Amino acid sequence: MALSVLDLFSVGIGPSSSHTVGPMRAAKQFTDGLESSGQLPATVRVQAELFGSLGATGRGHGSDKAVVLGLQGQSPETVNTHTADDQVAAAALDAELRLGGNHRVDFNWDEDVVLHRRKSLPAHPNGMTFRALDHTGSVLRERSYYSIGGGFVVDGDVSGADKVVADDTDLPYPFTTADQLLAICEREGMSISDVMLANELVWRSEEELRERLLGIWAVMQECVDNGCAAEGILPGGLKVRRRAPSLFKKLSETDAELNGASSADPLLAMEWVNLFALAVNEENAAGGRIVTAPTNGAAGIVPAVLHYYTRFVPGANDDGVVRFLLAAAAVGILFKINASISGAEVGCQGEVGSACSMAAAGLCEVLGGTPEQVENAAEVGIEHNLGLTCDPVGGLVQIPCIERNAIASVKAINAARLALHGDGSHKVSLDKAIKTMRETGADMKSKYKETSRGGLAVNVVEC
Ligand code: SF4
Numbered sequence: 001m002a003l004s005v006l007d008l009f010s011v012g013i014g015p016s017s018s019h020t021v022g023p024m025r026a027a028k029q030f031t032d033g034l035e036s037s038g039q040l041p042a043t044v045r046v047q048a049e050l051f052g053s054l055g056a057t058g059r060g061h062g063s064d065k066a067v068v069l070g071l072q073g074q075s076p077e078t079v080n081t082h083t084a085d086d087q088v089a090a091a092a093l094d095a096e097l098r099l100g101g102n103h104r105v106d107f108n109w110d111e112d113v114v115l116h117r118r119k120s121l122p123a124h125p126n127g128m129t130f131r132a133l134d135h136t137g138s139v140l141r142e143r144s145y146y147s148i149g150g151g152f153v154v155d156g157d158v159s160g161a162d163k164v165v166a167d168d169t170d171l172p173y174p175f176t177t178a179d180q181l182l183a184i185c186e187r188e189g190m191s192i193s194d195v196m197l198a199n200e201l202v203w204r205s206e207e208e209l210r211e212r213l214l215g216i217w218a219v220m221q222e223c224v225d226n227g228c229a230a231e232g233i234l235p236g237g238l239k240v241r242r243r244a245p246s247l248f249k250k251l252s253e254t255d256a257e258l259n260g261a262s263s264a265d266p267l268l269a270m271e272w273v274n275l276f277a278l279a280v281n282e283e284n285a286a287g288g289r290i291v292t293a294p295t296n297g298a299a300g301i302v303p304a305v306l307h308y309y310t311r312f313v314p315g316a317n318d319d320g321v322v323r324f325l326l327a328a329a330a331v332g333i334l335f336k337i338n339a340s341i342s343g344a345e346v347g348c349q350g351e352v353g354s355a356c357s358m359a360a361a362g363l364c365e366v367l368g369g370t371p372e373q374v375e376n377a378a379e380v381g382i383e384h385n386l387g388l389t390c391d392p393v394g395g396l397v398q399i400p401c402i403e404r405n406a407i408a409s410v411k412a413i414n415a416a417r418l419a420l421h422g423d424g425s426h427k428v429s430l431d432k433a434i435k436t437m438r439e440t441g442a443d444m445k446s447k448y449k450e451t452s453r454g455g456l457a458v459n460v461v462e463c
């Protein structure tokens with residue numbers, strides 16, 4: 001079982017990695033399966049059923065639209081985010097789908113995409129079943145999939161409840177716990193990003209990896225730019241106004257007034273960090289192009305802290321960006337293997353908590369932290385998010401998600417700085433904090449796990 005940094009950071013579409021990216025991938029996988037098995041020509045109808053958290057909050061997260069796009073051959077990496085809504089509307093209006101992009105079948109939205117609000121599949125809260133029928137109404141192919149967080153999809157018929165996409169590649173420095181990772185660093189005299197890089201080289205050259213990671217960073221920057229420019233109200237009916245453009249204007253004016261001089265306001269950098277996170281998460285809520293990091297709901301934290309690094313840390317450069325992402329991914333892998341990054345499984349501690357921990361580790365690494373200090377930063381980043389519930393108002397990734405990313409970004413920077421003031425020794429290990437997160441998530445009632453049946457979701461009046 002091996003995970004790459006490119007599994008943790010991938011380009012997708014908002015608003016949710018588990019509820020939008022995952023369902024789109026699953027639907028495409030199903031259609032690809034029809035094609036490769038030669039069953040596509042005989043298919044006259046497809047049906048999709050969404051269960052558990054997907055059924056409960058799928059409308060707000062755009063899961064139904066994602067399924068329609070995936071069935072028509074679109075994938076999260078390449079779908080045109082500007083025309084996706086039009087393509088979905090056309091399918092509903094014309095009452096037809098083009099499976100895999102070409103094969104036409106009749107389509108009735110109400111009957112063919114069913115969201116079950118109270119039913120679940122056995123292996124995971126985010127289950128889906130797809131069915132293809134022939135002209136007699138007989139089932140040609142039926143498959144269940146699980147969207148297990150961060151856009152990862154598991155074929156339920158092949159892998160059952162497996163939590164991690166299986167890859168049996170042998171790594172030079174395998175690790176499944178932070179203790180093992182630290183032991184490798186000590187034995188080999190390597191940093192955490194060195195260990196990750198050495199492992200990554202089994203899949204691709206250093207040159208290719210660097211290019212891919214800087215490509216991910218470019219998408220993050222573009223996302224911030226788009227979020228700073230797009231004014232207006234976010235979709236979904238909550239009437240949440242985008243805040244990034246006006247904050248960007250204010251901060252830019254302050255910058256212009258300062259004209260290179262340092263500000264008397266010691267917290268100005270924090271305002272920029274807030275802006276970077278708001279910009280990303282507003283873009284996510286609007287269905288824009290996003291890097292899952294490690295999920296969409298928590299997609300603002302790593303980019304915001306990386307922007308902090310490149311804007312405010314003297315000597316920041318592309319090498320640092322690459323090392324930041326590698327160290328952050330090492331920590332993300334620990335969460336993925338030993339707990340979960342899915343809000344539907346463990347609440348928001350698994351999304352915003354994991355991202356905060358990853359960003360703290362990445363920043364600590366590029367600020368010169370030792371492996372022990374980086375592990376300490378990651379631990380602080382998750383410890384103070386333990387117990388965080390997932391209760392999105394109206395099932396939309398807006399309240400509390402957008403603001404929560406800004407707060408967690410600042411928290412990640414604080415965690416890195418706290419760790420750098422110590423020598424790496426501390427009482428609560430990262431492994432123990434991750435174990436605590438998993439157990440806390442298991443004890444959490446399902447109403448706090450992305451079902452919008454508890455917390456803020458029931459105490460805030462939707463208007
Ligand atoms: S509350 Fe957290 S876990 Fe839930 S949708 Fe929002 S960001 Fe994701």
